[in-house]
Amino acid sequence: MSAFRELMAHQRETEALAQVAGRLAWDQETVMPRGAAAQRAEESGAMSLVLHARRTDPRIGAWLAAAEDEVEDEVSRAQLRHIRREHERTLRVPGDLASALARQTALAQGRWAEARAADDFAGFAPVLAEIVALKREEGAALADGGDVYDALLDDYEPGATAAGLDAMFGALRPRLVALRERALGQGARARLGGRFPADKQMGLARQLARTFGYDTTRGRLDKAVHPFSSGSGDDVRITTRTEEDDPFNCLYSTIHEVGHACYEQAIDPAYALTPLGRGVSMGVHESQSRIYENQLGRSRAFTGWLLGEMRHAFGDIAVADADAFYAIVNRLHRGFIRTEADEVQYNLHILLRYDLERALIAGDLPARDLEGAWNDRFAADFGYSVTRASQGCLQDVHWAVGLFGYFPTYTLGNVYAGCLHRALRAAVPDLDAQLATGDLGPAGAWLRENVQRHGGRYLPRDLIERACGAAPDEGPLLAYLEEKFGALYPDG
Amino acid sequence: MSAFRELMAHQRETEALAQVAGRLAWDQETVMPRGAAAQRAEESGAMSLVLHARRTDPRIGAWLAAAEDEVEDEVSRAQLRHIRREHERTLRVPGDLASALARQTALAQGRWAEARAADDFAGFAPVLAEIVALKREEGAALADGGDVYDALLDDYEPGATAAGLDAMFGALRPRLVALRERALGQGARARLGGRFPADKQMGLARQLARTFGYDTTRGRLDKAVHPFSSGSGDDVRITTRTEEDDPFNCLYSTIHEVGHACYEQAIDPAYALTPLGRGVSMGVHESQSRIYENQLGRSRAFTGWLLGEMRHAFGDIAVADADAFYAIVNRLHRGFIRTEADEVQYNLHILLRYDLERALIAGDLPARDLEGAWNDRFAADFGYSVTRASQGCLQDVHWAVGLFGYFPTYTLGNVYAGCLHRALRAAVPDLDAQLATGDLGPAGAWLRENVQRHGGRYLPRDLIERACGAAPDEGPLLAYLEEKFGALYPDG
Numbered sequence: 001m002s003a004f005r006e007l008m009a010h011q012r013e014t015e016a017l018a019q020v021a022g023r024l025a026w027d028q029e030t031v032m033p034r035g036a037a038a039q040r041a042e043e044s045g046a047m048s049l050v051l052h053a054r055r056t057d058p059r060i061g062a063w064l065a066a067a068e069d070e071v072e073d074e075v076s077r078a079q080l081r082h083i084r085r086e087h088e089r090t091l092r093v094p095g096d097l098a099s100a101l102a103r104q105t106a107l108a109q110g111r112w113a114e115a116r117a118a119d120d121f122a123g124f125a126p127v128l129a130e131i132v133a134l135k136r137e138e139g140a141a142l143a144d145g146g147d148v149y150d151a152l153l154d155d156y157e158p159g160a161t162a163a164g165l166d167a168m169f170g171a172l173r174p175r176l177v178a179l180r181e182r183a184l185g186q187g188a189r190a191r192l193g194g195r196f197p198a199d200k201q202m203g204l205a206r207q208l209a210r211t212f213g214y215d216t217t218r219g220r221l222d223k224a225v226h227p228f229s230s231g232s233g234d235d236v237r238i239t240t241r242t243e244e245d246d247p248f249n250c251l252y253s254t255i256h257e258v259g260h261a262c263y264e265q266a267i268d269p270a271y272a273l274t275p276l277g278r279g280v281s282m283g284v285h286e287s288q289s290r291i292y293e294n295q296l297g298r299s300r301a302f303t304g305w306l307l308g309e310m311r312h313a314f315g316d317i318a319v320a321d322a323d324a325f326y327a328i329v330n331r332l333h334r335g336f337i338r339t340e341a342d343e344v345q346y347n348l349h350i351l352l353r354y355d356l357e358r359a360l361i362a363g364d365l366p367a368r369d370l371e372g373a374w375n376d377r378f379a380a381d382f383g384y385s386v387t388r389a390s391q392g393c394l395q396d397v398h399w400a401v402g403l404f405g406y407f408p409t410y411t412l413g414n415v416y417a418g419c420l421h422r423a424l425r426a427a428v429p430d431l432d433a434q435l436a437t438g439d440l441g442p443a444g445a446w447l448r449e450n451v452q453r454h455g456g457r458y459l460p461r462d463l464i465e466r467a468c469g470a471a472p473d474e475g476p477l478l479a480y481l482e483e484k485f486g487a488l489y490p491d492g
Numbered sequence: 493m494s495a496f497r498e499l500m501a502h503q504r505e506t507e508a509l510a511q512v513a514g515r516l517a518w519d520q521e522t523v524m525p526r527g528a529a530a531q532r533a534e535e536s537g538a539m540s541l542v543l544h545a546r547r548t549d550p551r552i553g554a555w556l557a558a559a560e561d562e563v564e565d566e567v568s569r570a571q572l573r574h575i576r577r578e579h580e581r582t583l584r585v586p587g588d589l590a591s592a593l594a595r596q597t598a599l600a601q602g603r604w605a606e607a608r609a610a611d612d613f614a615g616f617a618p619v620l621a622e623i624v625a626l627k628r629e630e631g632a633a634l635a636d637g638g639d640v641y642d643a644l645l646d647d648y649e650p651g652a653t654a655a656g657l658d659a660m661f662g663a664l665r666p667r668l669v670a671l672r673e674r675a676l677g678q679g680a681r682a683r684l685g686g687r688f689p690a691d692k693q694m695g696l697a698r699q700l701a702r703t704f705g706y707d708t709t710r711g712r713l714d715k716a717v718h719p720f721s722s723g724s725g726d727d728v729r730i731t732t733r734t735e736e737d738d739p740f741n742c743l744y745s746t747i748h749e750v751g752h753a754c755y756e757q758a759i760d761p762a763y764a765l766t767p768l769g770r771g772v773s774m775g776v777h778e779s780q781s782r783i784y785e786n787q788l789g790r791s792r793a794f795t796g797w798l799l800g801e802m803r804h805a806f807g808d809i810a811v812a813d814a815d816a817f818y819a820i821v822n823r824l825h826r827g828f829i830r831t832e833a834d835e836v837q838y839n840l841h842i843l844l845r846y847d848l849e850r851a852l853i854a855g856d857l858p859a860r861d862l863e864g865a866w867n868d869r870f871a872a873d874f875g876y877s878v879t880r881a882s883q884g885c886l887q888d889v890h891w892a893v894g895l896f897g898y899f900p901t902y903t904l905g906n907v908y909a910g911c912l913h914r915a916l917r918a919a920v921p922d923l924d925a926q927l928a929t930g931d932l933g934p935a936g937a938w939l940r941e942n943v944q945r946h947g948g949r950y951l952p953r954d955l956i957e958r959a960c961g962a963a964p965d966e967g968p969l970l971a972y973l974e975e976k977f978g979a980l981y982p983d984g
Binding site: 024035045049218237272 | 504508527538541542726
């Protein structure tokens with residue numbers, strides 16, 4: 001057998017085992033008995049060790065070297081690129097450091113939950129300081145002389161650099177701040193009133209999942225504390241949650257996760273259980289979830305159709321007409337919590353985290369000073385003050401579990417979604433007429449054809465450029481937001 | 493680190509991975525999207541390879557040899573006994589044979605399902621012949637000069653031999669046949685009439701699971717095509733099924749699986765994720781499921797309480813009184829299907845299979861002649877004729893997937909349950925008064941103390957002898973059945 005074939009056979013089993021580990025995590029969040037947590041930690045730990053051993057198998061280096069000369073087609077070369085990337089990453093991080101990170105982040109997750117519940121940042125700061133120190137060490141090992149933050153970022157968004165993001169994010173901030181000030185300056189708008197039974201929310205969520213193209217013969221929708229999407233290929237599962245006084249939480253979380261899931265489900269089956277058989281980056285993944293949720297799902301055309309479905313599901317609801325419903329779905333509101341933010345303010349939450357985590361990793365911001373820095377920045381960007389750490393720097397689990405360089409991919413995903421939305425509108429001129437009838441078919445087909453089916457075949461920026469005909473930039477997202485929210489919140 | 497500690501650390505990870513593989517199988521039968529089957533086969537296959545590699549790790553032999561001199565306490569020696577047993581088993585079966593068996597049984601399962609659906613034994617016979625040939629080869633490898641069938645049997649019931657079973661089973665057959673002839677000679681008795689909504693059956697099933705001591709914080713009950721129990725320690729899950737015209741199918745399947753699950757849940761936590769942390773054999777496992785289901789669950793005392801619960805769950809049901817209800821729960825009825833058989837006839841179904849599979853493995857019965865042999869034997873034991881292979885030799889999946897030596901453990905479990913029931917009645921004299929109020933507490937406590945908590949600590953026969961004060965034999969089971977069904981079906 002050729003080295004390439006041996007390598008791919010090895011990789012295929014590793015990918016299959018990674019799917020098993022992912023299913024175990026799904027199980028933990030959805031159906032696991034609560035008394036099983038300690039045993040599950042051992043089971044998951046054993047799976048991690050198996051995967052680590054496979055990924056550090058010394059044969060991989062030799063296979064890679066020999067396979068280089070064996071394959072010439074672009075798909076095979078893309079496979080080798082992914083495998084080499086992961087292999088080199090694994091080799092660069094010393095085993096002791098990898099173990100320490102696994103141990104400390106597992107520990108820190110529990111400490112973070114306790115600290116958040118007690119609004120006690122000071123108690124968590126030493127834990128965070130330890131995580132930051134380990135991540136700086138890991139970043140330095142990965143960077144091999146290059147930029148430490150870039151090396152961490154590259155894990156989630158191959159090819160992205162802080163320098164590249166800085167210009168993009170710098171252009172977003174003032175215009176987003178201006179937009180939020182204009183909108184919120186007009187006073188608070190009412191949210192949707194009434195009670196919406198959980199079982200009816202789930203019924204409508206299932207309908208929306210199908211409407212957006214989720215293949216439920218190769219996936220399933222369950223409830224969990226946090227919405228997420230999990231798995232690749234023919235077993236891609238999503239979760240959502242219900243709050244009886246806020247049906248949009250359930251419905252738009254579902255559409256968001258359906259975006260992630262449709263991406264995984266649409267990848268060329270020829271790539272199944274290979275490195276190309278997964279979404280290519282966190283940013284591109286988020287672009288799919290966001291364009292489904294926002295540019296499509298929160299559009300005037302689609303919400304007009306959704307209102308009818310909501311009346312069908314819940315009976316009469318307290319909304320005058322489709323325009324009023326659209327305004328409620330897209331209402332801007334004050335708030336401290338990223339995951340509850342609207343389209344305009346969401347990216348402000350991210351930009352704050354991006355700047356702070358870069359300072360943490362650079363060593364410019366000691367972990368103990370994070371709360372103060374967070375609160376100062378929040379007041380500057382949002383105009384009101386954080387009073388509790390659980391509504392400030394302790395609200396997200398990311399840093400506690402070592403995810404540095406991850407937050408910016410959320411905004412990058414929104415930027416990509418802006419670019420894709422512009423290209424989609426050009427390719428499907430009567431998109432609104434379709435959305436107004438709940439027809440996501442042509443929009444989904446365009447995204448499948450131009451983005452989703454390619455899996456890991458192209459680098460993220462190249463993929464977006466191929467789909468849109470231009471390199472990604474923040475212009476289309478800003479134009480979309482300013483047009484949409486300018487109309488929703490017109491100047492006095 | 494000592495060799496014993498290294499060995500146990502290795503084993504602990506293997507046990508944790510085996511739990512993961514088991515959870516994956518649970519997932520497949522309960523929640524897996526139907527389109528995920530092909531991908532799941534690769535995922536399960538990859539897990540099997542991981543487990544096989546760990547179990548054939550060449551370090552195990554050296555660790556075992558060194559550990560022999562390191563430990564003296566009985567528990568550690570029992571651990572070594574289990575690990576050596578599994579290690580030697582693995583070493584004796586050539587890798588090629590193990591692969592061929594895995595491949596052929598996976599293939600045969602699909603062919604069996606097709607053949608059963610088409611009532612086509614002739615089409616399946618060559619597949620079965622291949623499986624039998626491979627199992628004979630495996631048995632010979634395991635037997636290492638000893639009896640081939642015993643070697644296969646030992647996989648499921650350590651220490652059991654065909655010679656030992658022959659006397660036991662030979663004594664059962666004529667008295668069971670006599671009992672069935674007497675009962676069925678009185679004509680058919682009516683089954684329970686009415687419709688029983690599935691959701692109410694599940695509600696009562698959940699209540700019964702708790703009543704019998706199932707810890708739902710460390711387990712869960714779901715619906716599946718076939719009832720089963722899965723997992724050990726703190727994550728032991730069970731399934732059941734519902735048929736709207738037969739609530740006893742759901743309720744007694746649940747109690748049966750609860751018996752299996754309570755055994756796993758009650759094992760000493762000090763044995764968790766070690767070879768002692770699982771039920772010791774198929775026979776002992778079945779003894780727990782059967783004593784919960786039959787000697788306790790189908791007793792006059794308990795069914796009196798259950799009738800009240802059924803009326804509470806379903807409203808008025810068409811039963812005159814508790815005696816009539818007891819008679820319906822325990823009605824004997826003609827039928828071809830093992831899994832639908834009553835307490836008296838169940839073991840006749842097993843004895844038939846036991847004799848036939850011994851003949852297959854001995855080479856005395858060619859696979860192509862199985863259908864004829866089955867039908868002849870069935871007519872002799874049951875007094876009426878099989879007309880379709882799906883109601884005869886194709887009804888069970890066991891042989892198609894290579895389970896030879898497994899069937900007799902069902903009857904062995906009933907024999908053990910008979911012994912345990914006699915000892916339990918002696919230890920808990922007012923058992924019926926407790927059962928009549930739905931109180932399974934003292935019965936469960938006695939079984940936990942005398943059987944369940946020990947896990948794999950003792951050999952099966954030794955375990956039963958410790959619990960009952962005498963070596964297991966068929967006497968108590970026969971006495972119980974003849975007394976119970978003699979009273980239910982009194983002589984003219």
